[in-house]
Amino acid sequence: xxxxxxxxxxxxxxxxxxxxxxxxxxxxxxxxxxxxxxxxxxxxxxxxxxxxxxxxxxxxxxxxxxxxxxxxxxxxxxxxxxxxxxxxxxxxxxxxxxxxxxxxxxxxxxxxx
Amino acid sequence: xxxxxxxxxxxxxxxxxxxxxxxxxxxxxxxxxxxxxxxxxxxxxxxxxxxxxxxxxxxxxxxxxxxxxxxxxxxxxxxxxxxxxxxxxxxxxxxxxxxxxxxxxxxxxxxxx
Numbered sequence: 001x002x003x004x005x006x007x008x009x010x011x012x013x014x015x016x017x018x019x020x021x022x023x024x025x026x027x028x029x030x031x032x033x034x035x036x037x038x039x040x041x042x043x044x045x046x047x048x049x050x051x052x053x054x055x056x057x058x059x060x061x062x063x064x065x066x067x068x069x070x071x072x073x074x075x076x077x078x079x080x081x082x083x084x085x086x087x088x089x090x091x092x093x094x095x096x097x098x099x100x101x102x103x104x105x106x107x108x109x110x111x112x113x
Numbered sequence: 114x115x116x117x118x119x120x121x122x123x124x125x126x127x128x129x130x131x132x133x134x135x136x137x138x139x140x141x142x143x144x145x146x147x148x149x150x151x152x153x154x155x156x157x158x159x160x161x162x163x164x165x166x167x168x169x170x171x172x173x174x175x176x177x178x179x180x181x182x183x184x185x186x187x188x189x190x191x192x193x194x195x196x197x198x199x200x201x202x203x204x205x206x207x208x209x210x211x212x213x214x215x216x217x218x219x220x221x222x223x224x225x226x
Contacts, residue, residue, distance in 0.1 A: 007160040007161055008140060008159075008160070008161065009220065009221070010220065011140070011143070011214075012210070012211050012212075012213075012214025012215040012218060013139060013140065013143050013207060013210050013211055013214055014136075014140060014214075015214045015218035015220070016210045016211075016213055016214035016217075016218055017136045017139055017140075017210070018218075019218065021134075021136045021139065023127075023130045023134045026126060026130055026134065027121060027124070027126065027127060027130075030124070030126050046121075047120040047121070048120055048121065086213075086216075086217040089213060089216065089217065090213055092209045092212070092213075093206065093209040093210050093213055094126060095209075096205045096206040096208075096209050097125070097126050097129045097130070097206050098125050098126055098129075099125075099205070100125075100129055100199075100202060100203055100205075100206055101124075101125025101126055101127075101128045101129035102125040103199075103202065104129075104199040104202065105125060105128035105129055105131075105132065107122065107123065107128070108122070
């Protein structure tokens with residue numbers, strides 16, 4: 001399951017990216033930090049992700065202790081996802097990526113509406 | 114070439130990850146920040162990457178204005194790669210990932226030497 005670079009595992013960056021280095025996972029972390037916690041909300045905010053992929057990414061984050069899953073309805077069963085302490089502590093990474101992207105990756109205006 | 118999530122392009126995180134979201138690219142940025150600038154050095158420090166993949170990643174960073182390529186020997190032709198201002202400005206992202214990984218992704222000790 002884990003995508004590692006075995007000889008890189010002494011590096012905390014490589015170990016972080018093993019869990020969170022996937023693009024959709026980073027965007028999922030962004031949306032969890034933005035307060036989206038229900039599957040349907042996340043599916044909407046992550047426009048373009050498939051339900052299966054979202055489900056797999058959430059499961060992996062749960063296995064890695066980055067989110068916890070909580071049922072908020074039993075009939076029908078519906079879950080919400082809440083960031084754990086490690087999950088919350090990832091915010092400075094997202095903030096720095098946001099700052100960098102805002103500064104150095106301006107929105108492309110290519111005439112497509 | 115760009116791996117985008119079209120509807121995500123209003124987000125600076127998504128735009129950053131389009132360029133730097135690949136795991137090897139992040140590790141390459143780490144090593145460039147650590148002062149490795151020659152192809153052979155990078156190939157060594159990124160133990161596990163293939164020369165072709167390293168070459169492709171460097172080319173992409175050059176195209177995106179994140180590194181510049183400079184010949185330091187003409188016979189034989191040998192290049193070194195230097196971070197531009199946008200490349201240097203990525204350091205806080207790496208620092209935050211390092212901090213998170215050091216705290217929440219301790220080295221696994223699984224008995225494999």
